[in-house]
Amino acid sequence: MAVRLTFYDGVGTIGGNKILLEDLEQATNVFLDFGTSFGKRGLYFEEYLKPRSVAGLLDPLEMELLPPLRGIYRDDLVVTPQVWDRVAASPLGRELSVNGVLLSHAHVDHSGYISFLRPDIPIFASTMTALIARAMQDSSPADFEREVAYLSQRELTGDLLRSGRSARQRPFVWLDAASIPPELRAFWYKNPAKTKGWDPGPPLAATDRVGGLHVRSWPVDHSIFGAAAYAVETSSGWIVYTGDLRLHGTQGELTRQFAEEARALEPKLLLCEGTRARREECITEEMVRDEALAVAARAPGLLIGDFGPRNVERLLTFLEVARATKRRLAVTLKDAYLLEAMHLANPTVPTVNDTEDMFIYNERKGTVAGWEEELRQRCANKVSTASQVHEDPRGFLLCLSFFDINELIDIDPSEGVYIYSSSEAYDEEQEIDMKRLKCWLEHFHLRFVGEEHGNLHASGHASGPELLELARIIEPEMLVPIHTEWPDYFASGLEGTGIRVRVVGLGESLAF
Ligand SMILES: [Zn+2]
Structure with a gap:
């Protein structure tokens, strides 16, 4: 049992992916995405009723929008140490340190709650995803639930957290950029708020390792540029993560190429999105x-x-x-x-x-x-x-x-x-x-x-039959449906293929 996956979010629902991969032999912990769960958030909050930024981590932890993991969140968002007492009381509560987040793309249901993570946790992403995240944040009103590219340091005044005098860039690891051209560097390192201090963070470094593990990534087709799928070589074999993808977009060939190359790894496990699992139509x-x-x-x-x-x-x-x-x-x-x-x-x-x-x-x-x-x-x-x-x-x-x-x-x-x-x-x-x-x-x-x-919208997600086709190409030993309300679709669709389908619930762990 060298490897454990815990599904803190992103199963039985669409979006909010927060899947923890722990390799005990290599002492490496990685999150596959860390998105905002709009479903869960919508149970309690709406446009004019939001988690209170002056209370920091208290609201999202109490309302279970964040997994209760002590050690991974920003220290400057702790309004009172008692917030951790609540975490300790939860059955999922524990101490954790993570080596990085593999971010699949810049849609908020995959990236949004990176906002709450410690600023020294590296975010692995394509160059395009990093730049989209930066542009989105620059061009939106300040919002503590949307601090993906950089964060505005908070300071405690009495029992309220206020926006401080400095901002800090998160360390993004760009998977597909061996060297960074000067214009791109200038954009990335620019201080977003002239009136504040700015820490642009450590220099960017391209690497294919997270902690002690080898990582591969592929560009895939989705309704936002820069989307990536990942594979991590764990002590128990390769684990492949689709992120969100489709075959019918103008870059559909990329998705097919990813599937073929992932197959060559003979993966132990495929975490496969299933947004449109029961949908057959395919508008291009x-x-x-x-x-x-x-x-x-x-x-x-x-x-x-x-x-x-x-x-x-x-x-x-x-x-x-x-x-x-x-x-x-x-x-x-x-x-x-x-x-x-x-x-x-x-x-x-x-x-x-x-x-x-x-x-x-x-x-x-x-x-x-x-x-x-x-x-x-x-x-x-x-x-x-x-x-x-x-x-x-x-x-x-x-x-x-x-x-x-x-x-x-x-x-x-x-x-x-x-x-x-x-x-x-x-x-x-x-x-x-x-x-x-x-x-x-x-x-x-x-x-x-x-x-x-008429046909005025093409989805960002593969149809059910296409998802099954991708699974058959990749041919993992086991498939776990994620990002879907219809996980059972995969079990019936892949019957007789030899691919075992395992449906997991929220908060559940798989060890192998
Ligand atoms: Zn998406």
């Missing part, structure tokens, strides 16, 4: 492009494309649609900033300045953050205002979402189409938002076009 990005093009070609007036945040593949699809229909693509400041950061890791990602028909839509904002000011200056000739869009609605395809919808008051369109190119509402709150969105569109004479009107 090409189908989305064709459908969006057909809608856009007939659209009168203004055209708006609404898609998931950071889904740059979809943004590129809409760039094609804009070009084909002779419109300018106008993106938010936040998207323009993200594109610039991603361009540093992958020069094929377009930026506003390098792309003739891409513009920044100038949102009406009272306070302008430093990064926004600098970006506006860099792209001074590429900014479109609401009145320009109002004057020439047929000249624009705007990339906006529900949370930017009040811009319509300034744009004041008289007709147009709103293409909703995202997953359908999956909870009550989203359904209410969808109703609100439709009221806004009705008020401004825009027609809503969504999935019910």
Whole structure:
């Protein structure tokens, strides 16, 4: 029993992956992702009822959003040592030190709660994932649940934690960058808040070892750039972790290549995502492009494309649609900033300045953050205002979402189409938002076009039959379904293949 896996989160549910791999022989402990569990968080909290940052670790530990593991969390978030008494009382409570987190990609349900981890724990990630995490944090309001790339040191005043005077970069280990080009280094090491002190941390080092263990990683296709799958060579054999993936995206071949190479390791265990385990349909990005093009070609007036945040593949699809229909693509400041950061890791990602028909839509904002000011200056000739869009609605395809919808008051369109190119509402709150969105569109004479009107969204996850195909290729001795509400799908689907399927519950451990 040299190796133990403990599933602190990410089983029986979608997202929130926090899987601990302990190799007792090699004295190495590694987390596979450390994400925010939106399901669990949503049981207690919502937009206006949040864990209190002034109470630090107390709220997320008490409400079981974090596993009760003493030794892995930030010391500056301990408001009272008694917080550990609560941890000690939990059956899962224990002392632990970890050698690193293998971060699969920058979606918050995989990365978010890295925010609470000690700042000396290395985060292994692709260069792209690190840069997306950094851009997301730079361009969002301060939030102690979103301190993935760097953290704002807290200081105790009385019994309240306040934001301190310094910030600190987390040590990211970039798996795919042997050397770091100067522009990328400049972006990564830049102080995000000029008014604070800044510790950029130790120099970056690429390595394929975490603690005493050999790690391999592969780029895979998902609805965010930079996604990786991992394999760790433990004392009991290779353990393979899929992260989130699919076969039907434009980079689907990468996922297939990962599966073939993982097979060659003859893995002991495969931790396999199963978000869409029971779903068979498979809409591709090409189908989305064709459908969006057909809608856009007939659209009168203004055209708006609404898609998931950071889904740059979809943004590129809409760039094609804009070009084909002779419109300018106008993106938010936040998207323009993200594109610039991603361009540093992958020069094929377009930026506003390098792309003739891409513009920044100038949102009406009272306070302008430093990064926004600098970006506006860099792209001074590429900014479109609401009145320009109002004057020439047929000249624009705007990339906006529900949370930017009040811009319509300034744009004041008289007709147009709103293409909703995202997953359908999956909870009550989203359904209410969808109703609100439709009221806004009705008020401004825009027609809503969504999935019910055709293939306007391609999922980031493989369908059930594709997941089984991947499992058969990789052919592990044992498969543990993760990131799914339908773990039993794998047991029936893999019957007769010789692959043993083991369904585990929350907090359960597997030793081998
Ligand atoms: Zn994901």
